[in-house]
Amino acid sequence: MTLSTSFPSSGRFVRSRHAMPAILLAVVALLVVAPLLRILWATLTPEGLDAWVAVLASPLSQNLWWRPLVDTLLLGLGVCLGCLLLGGFLAWLVVLTDLPGRNLIGTLSSLPFMIPSFAGALAWGTLFRNDRLGGAPGYFQAQGIAIPDWLAWGLVPTLIVLVAHYFSLAYTIIAAALSSVGADLVEAGQMAGARRSRILFGIVLPVVTPALVAGASLTFAGAVSNFAAPALLGLPVRMHTLSTRLFGMIDTGQTERGFVLALLLIGVSATLLFFSDRLVSGRKAFTTVTGKGGRTKRFPLGIWRWPLFALAAAIGVMTSIVPVLVLAASSLAPQSGALFSNWTLYFWIGEGGGEIAQGQAGLFRNPVLIDALWTTLRLGVVVAMTTMVLGLALAYTIVRNKGTLLANALSQLAFLPLLVPSIAFAAAYIALFGAPIGPLPSLYGTFALLVLAATAHNLPYAVQAGRSVLGQISTDIEESARLTGAGFLRCMAVIIVPLAIRGLLAGAILVFVKMVRDLSLVVLLFTATSPVLSMVAYRYASEGFMQFANAITLLILAICLVASFLAHVLQHRVQKWKQS
Amino acid sequence: MTTHAAAAPDAIQIRQLVKRFGDFTAVRNVDISVPAGSFLVLVGPSGCGKSTLLRMLAGLEAPTSGSIAFGGRTISSGEGGVIADAGARDAGLVFQSYALWPHMTVAGNIAWPLKVARWPKEKREQRIDEVLAFLGIGALRERYPAEISGGQQQRVAIARTIAPKPSILLFDEPLSNLDAKLRIEMRSELMRIHRATGATSVYVTHDQVEAMTMATHVAVLNNGRVEQFGSPIDLLRHPRTTFVASFLGTPPANLLPVKRNADMLTFGDVPLAPAGIAGAQTEVQLLYRAQDIAVGALNGKPKLVAKFAEAAPIAGQTMVTAMVGDLRITAMADGYFTASPGETVDLTFIRTPDAVFTAAGERIDQ
Numbered sequence: 001m002t003l004s005t006s007f008p009s010s011g012r013f014v015r016s017r018h019a020m021p022a023i024l025l026a027v028v029a030l031l032v033v034a035p036l037l038r039i040l041w042a043t044l045t046p047e048g049l050d051a052w053v054a055v056l057a058s059p060l061s062q063n064l065w066w067r068p069l070v071d072t073l074l075l076g077l078g079v080c081l082g083c084l085l086l087g088g089f090l091a092w093l094v095v096l097t098d099l100p101g102r103n104l105i106g107t108l109s110s111l112p113f114m115i116p117s118f119a120g121a122l123a124w125g126t127l128f129r130n131d132r133l134g135g136a137p138g139y140f141q142a143q144g145i146a147i148p149d150w151l152a153w154g155l156v157p158t159l160i161v162l163v164a165h166y167f168s169l170a171y172t173i174i175a176a177a178l179s180s181v182g183a184d185l186v187e188a189g190q191m192a193g194a195r196r197s198r199i200l201f202g203i204v205l206p207v208v209t210p211a212l213v214a215g216a217s218l219t220f221a222g223a224v225s226n227f228a229a230p231a232l233l234g235l236p237v238r239m240h241t242l243s244t245r246l247f248g249m250i251d252t253g254q255t256e257r258g259f260v261l262a263l264l265l266i267g268v269s270a271t272l273l274f275f276s277d278r279l280v281s282g283r284k285a286f287t288t289v290t291g292k293g294g295r296t297k298r299f300p301l302g303i304w305r306w307p308l309f310a311l312a313a314a315i316g317v318m319t320s321i322v323p324v325l326v327l328a329a330s331s332l333a334p335q336s337g338a339l340f341s342n343w344t345l346y347f348w349i350g351e352g353g354g355e356i357a358q359g360q361a362g363l364f365r366n367p368v369l370i371d372a373l374w375t376t377l378r379l380g381v382v383v384a385m386t387t388m389v390l391g392l393a394l395a396y397t398i399v400r401n402k403g404t405l406l407a408n409a410l411s412q413l414a415f416l417p418l419l420v421p422s423i424a425f426a427a428a429y430i431a432l433f434g435a436p437i438g439p440l441p442s443l444y445g446t447f448a449l450l451v452l453a454a455t456a457h458n459l460p461y462a463v464q465a466g467r468s469v470l471g472q473i474s475t476d477i478e479e480s481a482r483l484t485g486a487g488f489l490r491c492m493a494v495i496i497v498p499l500a501i502r503g504l505l506a507g508a509i510l511v512f513v514k515m516v517r518d519l520s521l522v523v524l525l526f527t528a529t530s531p532v533l534s535m536v537a538y539r540y541a542s543e544g545f546m547q548f549a550n551a552i553t554l555l556i557l558a559i560c561l562v563a564s565f566l567a568h569v570l571q572h573r574v575q576k577w578k579q580s
Numbered sequence: 581m582t583t584h585a586a587a588a589p590d591a592i593q594i595r596q597l598v599k600r601f602g603d604f605t606a607v608r609n610v611d612i613s614v615p616a617g618s619f620l621v622l623v624g625p626s627g628c629g630k631s632t633l634l635r636m637l638a639g640l641e642a643p644t645s646g647s648i649a650f651g652g653r654t655i656s657s658g659e660g661g662v663i664a665d666a667g668a669r670d671a672g673l674v675f676q677s678y679a680l681w682p683h684m685t686v687a688g689n690i691a692w693p694l695k696v697a698r699w700p701k702e703k704r705e706q707r708i709d710e711v712l713a714f715l716g717i718g719a720l721r722e723r724y725p726a727e728i729s730g731g732q733q734q735r736v737a738i739a740r741t742i743a744p745k746p747s748i749l750l751f752d753e754p755l756s757n758l759d760a761k762l763r764i765e766m767r768s769e770l771m772r773i774h775r776a777t778g779a780t781s782v783y784v785t786h787d788q789v790e791a792m793t794m795a796t797h798v799a800v801l802n803n804g805r806v807e808q809f810g811s812p813i814d815l816l817r818h819p820r821t822t823f824v825a826s827f828l829g830t831p832p833a834n835l836l837p838v839k840r841n842a843d844m845l846t847f848g849d850v851p852l853a854p855a856g857i858a859g860a861q862t863e864v865q866l867l868y869r870a871q872d873i874a875v876g877a878l879n880g881k882p883k884l885v886a887k888f889a890e891a892a893p894i895a896g897q898t899m900v901t902a903m904v905g906d907l908r909i910t911a912m913a914d915g916y917f918t919a920s921p922g923e924t925v926d927l928t929f930i931r932t933p934d935a936v937f938t939a940a941g942e943r944i945d946q
Binding site: 182184185187188189190191192193194198202203206207209 | 638639640665666667668671672673675676677679680681682683684692693696697740741744
């Protein structure tokens with residue numbers, strides 16, 4: 001058989017197959033590895049070594065490292081525990097019981113993760129802020145209910161806000177795992193004569209252990225690296241986490257100390273993720289072996305059905321709907337203590353120059369904000385595109401070169417950013433691109449720098465999305481196209497991309513939403529002159545203009561919602577053959 | 581039903597069992613009884629209600645009406661629901677998917693039901709060794725389900741089920757996920773297990789070959805009803821309906837619709853058999869086994885002209901399938917036979933029909 005001679009384009013195909021991995025390896029190395037190496041290198045200079053000493057072994061280290069570390073770990077552990085309990089409880093109710101209104105509860109439980117964590121923090125402040133710091137008091141205080149400091153500021157409110165945000169991540173992961181526990185496994189336990197509790201603890205929970213560990217480590221990592229909530233609720237009372245400390249250092253020009261803290265933060269987060277990964281991978285990483293999939297066994301709740309429904313619905317409403325309503329009411333109320341009186345659209349469209357808000361114009365009349373809106377949208381779209389293109393290319397190369405050293409290296413490198421909290425990642429980008437490299441100018445404060453950093457930081461999600469998309473396209477399909485004589489690029493354009501577009505769009509919109517509502521990556525990389533919306537909101541909040549901050553946050557939420565809705569509609573339009 | 585006053589109660593007694601899911605009736609008025617030690621096979625096409633029936637036997641579903649008794653003790657009924665829980669009916673179920681617990685080793689899977697039943701540790705370990713050796717999978721003891729092959733998983737599932745020594749074994753299409761060769765091997769293995777444990781077995785399958793080879797009793801189900809219940813030979817020799825006649829037997833039997841024409845029954849214009857066998861009916865169906873039809877013309881015997889479709893050699897003979905209009909007819913030819921598709925072949929009816937059925941499919945007794 002002389003197949004190759006009969007297809008003239010196969011030579012081109014082979015060549016591009018070798019060239020692409022090399023280019024990709026270089027790109028990933030530049031985007032992911034170089035900044036991390038550079039920030040490490042920056043702390044090994046004489047100034048850097050001084051910073052290590054200052055942070056870890058000096059009279060300052062109590063404030064720079066130990067207290068933030070303790071607060072960070074308390075937050076991480078508390079959030080992780082709270083999320084597992086709350087998310088696990090809701091997932092159990094929705095997936096494994098006959099709770100009424102399961103779809104509603106499921107939707108409510110997955111909503112909070114769509115809402116940026118600073119929205120929760122702002123809503124908390126609007127309600128619970130007390131007069132310790134001066135300025136306008138929150139709703140409860142204005143109603144004459146004294147709010148103690150521990151409930152208004154610091155660790156407890158930060159913890160609550162982060163749990164209310166991240167529990168829905170835990171819920172999503174655990175619910176997916178629970179629904180993959182086939183009814184057969186449970187029935188096999190029933191046949192053995194085991195009681196319900198024994199089946200739950202002896203079979204169901206162990207089978208979903210990997211998901212529990214994954215949920216725990218992701219919520220821990222999320223809480224540890226979160227910037228918005230501790231910054232808004234903790235900084236006013238000088239509670240520091242590693243991420244707010246690191247921001248403070250770089251913001252006040254103590255760059256080396258900031259870098260050291262960034263490396264330490266990466267260490268804390270990566271250590272945990274690494275060990276949790278070790279815990280679930282290896283021999284005990286069991287995949288469920290099932291024939292009749294999809295069917296799950298529901299336990300009857302009996303008289304507890306409605307009380308539990310009320311509880312679950314209350315949790316969902318408090319964490320997803322109430323914060324948005326509070327923000328909305330606040331953006332309309334001239335006095336932040338009186339949420340529901342004298343509503344005005346001033347903060348949205350007011351002309352400025354009046355008594356309210358020190359004469360500042362409303363949201364849609366403020367040129368800085370309009371600028372920020374466009375910058376935000378542009379950033380979201382550009383990063384979504386760059387990330388998905390790179391993600392698909394990487395996923396393709398990894399899947400088709402499966403088992404080779406190159407594929408392993410690429411996939412390891414592409415997943416590296418997952419271990420790095422975004423604010424530390426931003427610090428690494430400052431280390432690499434903050435000063436001119438040879439003939440290249442410094443990129444600090446530019447749009448390009450943010451695109452690079454964001455693309456790199458979103459790579460793990462993009463590669464994952466790309467892989468799951470490609471997983472649906474068998475090699476056979478591609479090979480049958482190649483046997484017709486079509487070249488590599490033509491195969492890509494005519495076969496792979498149309499089949500992949502649905503998954504790609506979903507992935508791209510996820511990235512877009514992540515970017516629009518992100519604060520911790522952009523807060524270090526953008527300058528005050530060309531901000532994005534989330535930064536403007538943060539700045540207003542820290543200056544005490546709560547209504548503006550809340551209004552901008554609502555705007556961000558609206559953009560995210562519209563994007564998600566578009567994704568939903570587009571998915572059905574683009575692949576007509578999947579309509580049923 | 582065969583309950584005499586003095587005899588021991590039947591191991592499994594199903595009375596007037598009905599199961600409805602909303603408007604859909606999955607099981608209709610099923611009446612089956614088998615003595616201890618039988619091997620009952622429930623066979624039928626998919627959706628016939630056989631798995632639902634098995635799940636009711638296992639105690640995983642409650643009947644809508646009717647009752648199930650094991651050894652004279654009523655364990656489920658329409659009035660009482662599931663009276664004895666799945667675990668409390670001394671029955672074990674082998675799942676189609678095997679349902680091995682993925683987080684436990686092979687030994688752990690077998691041990692868990694024993695732990696639940698509070699077997700002391702020593703007896704437990706001893707029993708695990710025993711069943712592992714019995715199924716020839718001692719080497720897999722510490723492996724996880726995801727690390728062993730489908731056939732091995734099957735053996736583990738069986739070991740787990742027989743370990744607590746249940747007096748009733750239930751099998752839900754246990755061989756359907758295995759490849760053809762392994763299936764035949766496991767078939768005899770299952771019969772060995774049945775004999776060795778002495779348990780009464782109920783076995784659900786859509787494969788009539790499994791039913792014919794393994795069963796002491798067969799119930800053919802169709803649309804939730806028992807079409808016929810009896811021994812395999814009995815069902816094969818005296819099918820009560822055309823459904824049973826066409827579902828059982830290899831190669832499949834032929835059913836020819838014929839009309840009374842004077843004193844003969846004719847297919848088209850070919851007279852096949854004397855009209856007397858049709859009783860008072862004018863249109864009936866004649867059952868011919870493949871071995872009752874030969875390929876090639878033979879003097880004095882009725883023949884049909886058919887278009888050749890395919891041939892498969894079997895044990896020195898050839899099973900020939902040919903089409904007469906839309907009707908598929910299977911005949912046997914001696915030695916090896918082949919022809920091109922579409923080619924004309926003569927099919928000769930060398931014996932009288934094996935059975936006669938009404939147009940509606942009921943047997944006409946001679």
